[in-house]
Amino acid sequence: MSKVYFKNDRLKYGFLWMLILVGASWLALTFVSDWLAIILIIFAGLSLYTGIWGKNDDSKSSSGMACPKCKIFHSHQNLNIDKNSEVYAYGEDCFRTRESDGLNIYSFLCFRCNKVTEYASDPFNQSGHAVGGLEYFDSKKITKKDYKNAYDYAKKNNHLLALNKLKKIKI
Numbered sequence: 724m725s726k727v728y729f730k731n732d733r734l735k736y737g738f739l740w741m742l743i744l745v746g747a748s749w750l751a752l753t754f755v756s757d758w759l760a761i762i763l764i765i766f767a768g769l770s771l772y773t774g775i776w777g778k779n780d781d782s783k784s785s786s787g788m789a790c791p792k793c794k795i796f797h798s799h800q801n802l803n804i805d806k807n808s809e810v811y812a813y814g815e816d817c818f819r820t821r822e823s824d825g826l827n828i829y830s831f832l833c834f835r836c837n838k839v840t841e842y843a844s845d846p847f848n849q850s851g852h853a854v855g856g857l858e859y860f861d862s863k864k865i866t867k868k869d870y871k872n873a874y875d876y877a878k879k880n881n882h883l884l885a886l887n888k889l890k891k892i893k894i
């Protein structure tokens with residue numbers, strides 16, 4: 724998973740490198756030469772470009788799921804019943820469908836940060852932002868409604884570990 728970034732990470736690093744390179748360019752302009760400053764400014768622009776419009780190469784990463792904030796990956800196998808899993812995918816019954824293209828968007832809960840993240844299946848990285856075969860969307864703090872959806876799903880499927888972890892969450 725080493726070279727794959729979540730979309731937000733790529734943006735963050737893109738901006739960071741842009742700032743570093745702009746700083747270096749200013750130093751080069753002051754102390755070294757104009758042409759070095761120009762080269763550095765070009766690289767600064769490329770960093771920003773990659774941050775905003777770049778795509779992940781997701782072809783080599785193993786498929787699985789992780790909270791974009793906590794980044795603890797778990798394969799899809801036993802995801803919801805393994806005690807080492809930090810995420811719980813409960814959206815089988817309560818997904819939403821994006822109007823523009825009919826994409827089904829599901830939700831999972833991270834037990835580590837108590838955030839709910841939306842995701843969609845993207846095994847061939849058509850979005851360009853896939854990580855481990857999934858495209859991730861926004862994360863938000865768990866609401867009562869999310870909690871109920873997760874709890875009902877765990878109860879229905881007899882996911883006892885998840886139920887115990889859910890009971891510890893205070894909203």
Ligand SMILES: [Zn+2]
Pocket residue numbers: 790791792793794833834835836837838
């Ligand atoms: Zn998390």
